[in-house]
Amino acid sequence: MSENYTPNEMMTVTASRCLQNGDVCFVGIGLPSAASNLARLTHAPEVVLIYESGTIGAKPHVLPLSIGDGELAETADTVVSVPEIFRYWLQGGRVKVGFLGAAQIDKFANINTTVIGSYDRPKVRLPGAGGAPEIASSAEEVWIILKQSLRTFVSKLDFTTSAGHMTGGDSREKSGARGKGPTRVITDMGILEPDPETKELVLTHIHPGVNLEDVKKATGWELKVSRVLKVTDVPTAYELEVLRQLNSSTALKHGTVVTGD
Amino acid sequence: MAKILTLKEAINEYVNDGAVISMEGFTHLIPFAAGHEIIRQRKKNLTLIRMTPDLIYDQLIGAGCASKLIFSWGGNPGVGSLHRFREAIQVGWPVPLKIEEHGHADMASRYQAGASGLPFAVLRGYIGSDLPKFNSNIKSVVCPFTGEKLAATPAINPDVTIIHAQKADKKGNILIQGIVGVQKEAVLAAKVAIVTVEEIVEELDAPINACILPHWVVTAICHVPGGAHPSYAHGYYERDNVFCQNWDAIGRDRMKFQSWIEKHIYGTADFNEFKKSLEGEV
Structure with a gap:
């Protein structure tokens, strides 16, 4: 058992536990980067973190503020060009886990990071695709980490930037995309995994203390819940200590907390 | 052989209104001083290409230098949105901005095609993405050997x-x-390449596999120490994260942005004066 923790910490710790020692992970900035580095600093010291700036095997002491921070280069096994990272390493099929954040997802774990509203007259213009469309269609599997709410879990995406399970069933398989697509969505409320047949996301884990009705209310479609809904293990004191130490040394270095919020 | 020019001379000579300009640097070595000089010389109607527009293009867009942006990720890394970029797209201020949007893997491939003298780039890209629906420059080809359908996009030159x-x-x-x-x-x-540098030395004394651009592919070199600020130059200075965070408040507000540009860019003769103008400001 451990002391109190925040939903954000619960989410980050849960995501970090998904990574195994030696996994090769293509890491998005923000929450994916925090979770991956926590894994590296706790149970998975040999995890290989690849950032799209071309740093392979980065081992930063603090969380990077940008995807191309100097410390990523200094601690990497090698630094390659941006064309090379996307061609040989990502599209070449050398990445086990593509770890992404998102502004919106739908029930088939398709991702929007482009616009809220219409494309031509957006209500909110988001940053755009970055590396995500090819990460989503090239990695062996994809994990998505984001906070769960009606703003983020929507019945229909305003724009599909990166493909998840598309329209469900075998639609992804037929599309020519490589890999299994999203196998996990990790949120501040629990974990969702695609149904093996329909590919619709199913809540398989709920975080301790979270009410199932609240999870349903934070989902923009009728949420399917696993018949064997498990409760996630609470963060250990050690995990929290390492995460908080990482966040505070990050804040000291950058003058900010990098959580991807 | 590359000419050694001042930045003012190089921008004046090679950057014409209406030109297609690429300014690269993937969060590292972003050519900010050159961006400022383009604003200072009030260049107009540029097509700006860059994978990650970042603060440098936020400034150029907000100053009205661009009529088109070709990009793949437009944010202030680790901070949030680019507000000048957003306002130009959302309401066309200060001038309407056309956008052509791609993904990173594609943009990198398009530059490779351009550098290789090939007409287009090919990649296994955009599967299931809406981007091709809104960008007529994302098309597809069928592999003549396997029959696989692949994304094709024009070379960048x-x-x-x-x-x-x-x-x-x-x-x-x-x-x-x-x-x-x-x-x-x-x-x-590119047809013309301008490189600003931290220092000009007698001998590069570089390791054998170092990333070297030989002098005969570079048009002009400008000695601009600190010219990547607020991004960083590995081995010289770190990223100025405080500046990047403060930019959020400046960029968010038209008036604040305009007075910033007025004071720090139009009100300074060159990058040295710009750096002095920042002293004492947080």
Whole structure:
């Protein structure tokens, strides 16, 4: 058992536990980067973190503020060009886990990071695709980490930037995309995994203390819940200590907390 | 052989209104001083290409220098949105901005095609993405060997590519170290290449596999120490994260933005004066 923790910490710790020692992970900035580095600093010291700036095997002491921070280069096994990272390493099929954040997802774990509203007259213009469309269609599997709410879990995406399970069933398989697509969505409320047949996301884990009705209310479609809904293990004191130490040394270095919020 | 010019001379000579300009540097070695000089010389109607528009293009867009942006990720890294970029797209201020949007893997491939003298790039891209529906430059080809359908996009060949690097030698050979991004491809794809550098040395004394651009592919070199600020130059200075965070409040507000540009860009003669104008400001 451990002391109190925040939903954000619960989410980050849960995501970090998904990574195994030696996994090769293509890491998005923000929450994916925090979770991956926590894994590296706790149970998975040999995890290989690849950032799209071309740093392979980065081992930063603090969380990077940008995807191309100097410390990523200094601690990497090698630094390659941006064309090379996307061609040989990502599209070449050398990445086990593509770890992404998102502004919106739908029930088939398709991702929007482009616009809220219409494309031509957006209500909110988001940053755009970055590396995500090819990460989503090239990695062996994809994990998505984001906070769960009606703003983020929507019945229909305003724009599909990166493909998840598309329209469900075998639609992804037929599309020519490589890999299994999203196998996990990790949120501040629990974990969702695609149904093996329909590919619709199913809540398989709920975080301790979270009410199932609240999870349903934070989902923009009728949420399917696993018949064997498990409760996630609470963060250990050690995990929290390492995460908080990482966040505070990050804040000291950058003058900010990098959580991807 | 590359000419050694002042930044003012280089921008004046090679960056014309209406030109297609690429300024690269993947969060590292972003050629900010050159961006400022383009604003200072009030260039107009530019097509700006860059994978990650970042603060540098936020400034150029907000100052009304651009009529079109070709990009793949437009944010203030680690901070949030680019508000000048957003306002130009959402309400057309200060001038309407057309956008052509791609993904990173594609943009990198397009530069490679441009550098290789090939007409288009090919990649296994955009599967299931809406981007091709809104960008007529994302098309597809069928592999003649396997029948697989692949994404095809036109090569990038800018009129001018501008980058920042650590070192040039007296002949004009350029050394880039650290995160090298897509700069080599962007330079080789361009008709004209301008490189601002931290220092000009007698000998580069570079390791054998270092990222070198030989002098005969570079048009002009400008000695601009600190010219990547507020991004960083590996081995010289770190990223100015405080500046990037403070930019959020400046960029969010038209009036604040305009007075910032007025004071720090139009109100300064060159990058040295710009740096002095920042002293004492948080």
